[in-house]
Amino acid sequence: MxxxxxxxxxxxxxxxxxxxxxxxxxxxxxxxxxxxxxxxxxxxxxxxxxxxxxxxxxxxxxxxxxxxxxxxxxxxxxxxxxxxxxxxxxxxxxxxxxxxxxxxxxxxxxxxxxxxxxxxxxxxxxxxxxxxxxxxxxxxxxxxxxxxxxxxxxxxxxxxxxxxxxxxxxxxRTSVAVLTGNETDVELAALADDVYQFFGLGCRNVTKIFVPRNFNFERLLTVFEKYDYLTDYQKYKNNYDYHLAILLLNHKPYMSNESLLLVEDSSVFSPISQLNYEYYSDWESLKQRLKDTEQIQCVVSKDSVAFGAAQQPSICDFADGVDTVEFLLSLS
The missing domain is CATH 3.40.605.10 (Aldehyde Dehydrogenase; Chain A, domain 1)
Structure with a gap:
């Protein structure tokens, strides 16, 4: 051919x-x-x-x-x-x-x-x-x-x-989002897609958010309720119940709606049904830190991958940043 x-x-x-x-x-x-x-x-x-x-x-x-x-x-x-x-x-x-x-x-x-x-x-x-x-x-x-x-x-x-x-x-690999606290409800609803789609199993799913100290978590969790129906799926609900029990047994603080556990944690990876968060004070230093982290597939923010677009890679968005076409062309 x-x-x-x-x-x-x-x-x-x-x-x-x-x-x-x-x-x-x-x-x-x-x-x-x-x-x-x-x-x-x-x-x-x-x-x-x-x-x-x-x-x-x-x-x-x-x-x-x-x-x-x-x-x-x-x-x-x-x-x-x-x-x-x-x-x-x-x-x-x-x-x-x-x-x-x-x-x-x-x-x-x-x-x-x-x-x-x-x-x-x-x-x-x-x-x-x-x-x-x-x-x-x-x-x-x-x-x-x-x-x-x-x-x-x-x-x-x-x-x-x-x-x-x-x-x-x-x-x-996994993905993260950086929020300013000035996001609209429409942007937060789009971020929910990045978090929940595919039950959070993809490397382009956002598993951690970075937020300023005065961030309104209540508004975030309210907007994220659009995906509460995922708990109708038993495998997802089992994960939610299991990780909630772990948090309770360990007396670890958390916030939640009916479908997501929001936990302060330094790891960029979070288990199914959990979203980690971390506070930041300087965007430029955070940007450099994320750039140096090999575990991150993409960063969702106002000046990077758009909210809601994490699961819409283009034909030239290569996994792990390794150019597959260039590699294949080099073989011949």
């Missing part, structure tokens, strides 16, 4: 993902049945972002032009170990591998297998010439390069197995 054919294939896939295709709808229902964290609302949220931000003619052509993508001199076999924390989180790696003309050997996460395998099957059906470009395998042996996403623990194993090959290895 030449570059134009590969681009056209991705655009056609985007059209299918935006449609009511019966097979696709069944795959989404299967994904929810197999992984209760993948509720239909959040599957559709992820799918819509992929369709709008990645698979449009404008987005794909913009990426091709930015990197001057041409035909690879010698296509390589790229092993992709996908995460499964949010629906189709590994799609961007798959898309970039195809667009740059390499062959993808994919190990989907067991938590996200239904969606990934269906889309790979559809890519092959939409253009049979794409069949050699995708292989789903439990063991990723004989690859020329690897892209592996996982936890801090799994990254140690990835580093051991893949160190002698060109590789991208991603670890745990």
């Amino acid at each position: 030449n570059l134009q054919e590969r681009k056209d294939l991705l655009i056609r896939l985007g059209s299918l993902m935006a449609s009511d295709d019966e097979g696709w709808q069944n795959a989404k229902r299967k994904a929810t049945a197999e992984n209760p964290w993948f509720i239909p609302e959040f599957i559709n949220l992820s799918v819509n972002n992929i369709v709008e931000q990645f698979l449009s003619e404008e987005a794909l052509q913009g990426l091709i032009g930015r990197y001057k993508i041409t035909e690879p001199l010698q296509p390589k076999k790229v092993g992709i170990v996908m995460a499964g924390n949010i629906p189709l989180v590994g799609f961007h790696d798959l898309m970039c591998t195809l667009l740059t003309g390499h062959y993808a050997m994919i190990k989907p996460s067991s938590k996200d297998e239904a969606l990934v395998t269906f889309l790979i099957k559809k890519l092959k059906e939409l253009n049979p010439d794409a069949i050699p470009y995708f292989t789903v395998s439990e063991m990723l042996k004989g690859c020329d390069a690897y892209i592996a996403t996982g936890s801090n623990n799994s990254s140690t194993y990835f580093q051991y197995y893949f160190s002698k090959y060109p590789h991208i290895i991603r670890k745990n």
Whole structure:
């Protein structure tokens, strides 16, 4: 397949993902049945972002032009170990591998297998010439390069197995927000999306906020009540009840609404159903501190990632700040 054919294939896939295709709808229902964290609302949220931000003619052509993508001199076999924390989180790696003309050997996460395998099957059906470009395998042996996403623990194993090959290895990351106290209710409602969407499981979810000393937490928690319905999902409610019990047993101060525990804590990571906060006095020094923290994926604030946009990465927003396209182009 030449570059134009590969681009056209991705655009056609985007059209299918935006449609009511019966097979696709069944795959989404299967994904929810197999992984209760993948509720239909959040599957559709992820799918819509992929369709709008990645698979449009404008987005794909913009990426091709930015990197001057041409035909690879010698296509390589790229092993992709996908995460499964949010629906189709590994799609961007798959898309970039195809667009740059390499062959993808994919190990989907067991938590996200239904969606990934269906889309790979559809890519092959939409253009049979794409069949050699995708292989789903439990063991990723004989690859020329690897892209592996996982936890801090799994990254140690990835580093051991893949160190002698060109590789991208991603670890745990999270996102934070910096508030001034002058945010409108509309901005706080958008921040709630950054906190609650995907139940807070994504690396672009805000798990900690930095606030000035006079910050009005009551207003924040009131606005955040828009997501109180998440406690209707048992797995989320179990986390809320568990972490509330821990706070009570340890006599640790907290604030809450019906769906979130707000806790003063120095860690940028917080458990499901909890949002950490920390006071700050100087924005410039905080900005430098956050810049030097490798655990942070993105910062939501008035002069950085916009409120409500954390879960809407563009086609050129690369995980961990590592340029996937540049890496893939360097292989050939």
